[in-house]
Amino acid sequence: MKQLAEKLRNKIFWSLDALKGGKLIAHYRDIAQILENYDTPESQKRRANLLKQLLKHASATTEFYKEYKNLQNLEDFPVIDKCIIRDNFDAFQSTEYIDKSKQKVSTSGSSGTPFMVYQNSNKVIRNRADTIYLQGIVGFKIGYRLYYIRQWLEKFRLNSLTRRMRNIEMVNVADFSDNYLEKLIANLRKDTSTKVLLSYSSALREICNYLERVSAKPIETNISSIIAMAEGLSDDTRDKLIKYFNTDVYLRYSNQENGILSLQLSKINNSLQINWASYYIEILHPEKDIPMEYGELGRVVVTDLFNYCIPFIRYDTGDFAIMTQDGAFFNESPAFLRVEGRKMDIIYDTQGLSWYPVTTFITWNRILI
DSSP: OHHHHHHHHHHHHHHHHHHTTSHHHHHHHHHHHHHHTTTSHHHHHHHHHHHHHHHHHHHHHOTTTGGGTTOOOGGGSOOBOHHHHHHTHHHHSOGGGTTSOEEEEEOOOTTSSOOEEEEEHHHHHHHHHHHHHHHHHTTOOBTBEEEEEEOOOGGGOOOHHHHHHHTEEEEEGGGOSHHHHHHHHHHHHHOOSOEEEEEEHHHHHHHHHHHHHTTOOOOOSOEEEEEEESSOOOHHHHHHHHHHHOSEEEEEEEETTTEEEEEEOOSSOOOEEEOTTTEEEEEEOSSSSSBOOTTOEEEEEEEESSOOSSOOSSEEEEEEEEEEOTTOSSTTOOEEEEEEEEGGGOEEOTTSOEEOSSOOOOOOOOOOO
16 A cells, blocks of 8 residues: 555656646756766767856856856856855846746855855756656655655744655654654654655764664664765764665765755765766865866865856865766766865864864755655
8 A cells, every 4th residue: 555655646746747847857857868878979968058058147147257258168267155155146146037936045054154045946946856866766766755854943844735745754853862763763663665764974873873772673664775964974874774774875965055966876886976967066176276186185166057046156165075987877977986074174284284083964955855
């Protein structure tokens, strides 16, 4: 019966999209075409056109980028960050979208100050398609139950109708106590539906620590996969999750202002596949706007190919990463070997070399589907 309900939810979901014009499935197919054929001329042309169209739009419709109107190379555009966008907010808004429907997106201010931007409707749909496609590879299908483990601030909470329609169980890390975790594990044991856990890595660590404290046996439940987010995931926590839940564990790197930037897709290695279908990502020198080589640590700089409301061109996320072509999931497409903390997390030794006391994935992740 549970599996029948899952299939029905899936069918209803895509039927509703068809009734609305099939925009979501069109984006889904575009993402699949770009990534699965990454090294083909068709994929290369599509990615190049997306970038060219974004640069043309931004320079023609925003005050901030108007002086770059005759430039076609991404490298000729300036590197920006949250502070620059915040201090020039009106200048970043496209005149084409001032009076159009858009979605407000705000971060929690993990870098010290809250940050708010807008996304046009096509960008919102692209984010949903990114989520469905990428997380579908690692075991999450529309219709499955999603145990979403995060801090459920009031602005993020879902009403009961939305929860039922999307088949989401809200698990609040702010309530984590042994009594709360005991009830959570009991619910997981009783729940026979196919389900996925999407959670802060730190929350998954706390769940594993609880299971160890109570000398729990492996949980007999139908979990398709576990997706960790927002922080780095230690090998110890990953091993414990596999032990207790007998499922694959994947790591996701995303931010709220853009979306899913990368996701571990392979069971063989822990590299995070970059979402080249929706973003162009550069790794730049820690102090200078010059590219780093594969295998070298640098700043994560993102160009969002679909936010036309407030263009993000060469946006310094504040994170550091190492890019590699080894172990790529899609036809030698570059991936992240690892992603590390913000600039403020860097400690320098007496010789000026940098290292990180904590490896961390950033961001509060909003619901994308």
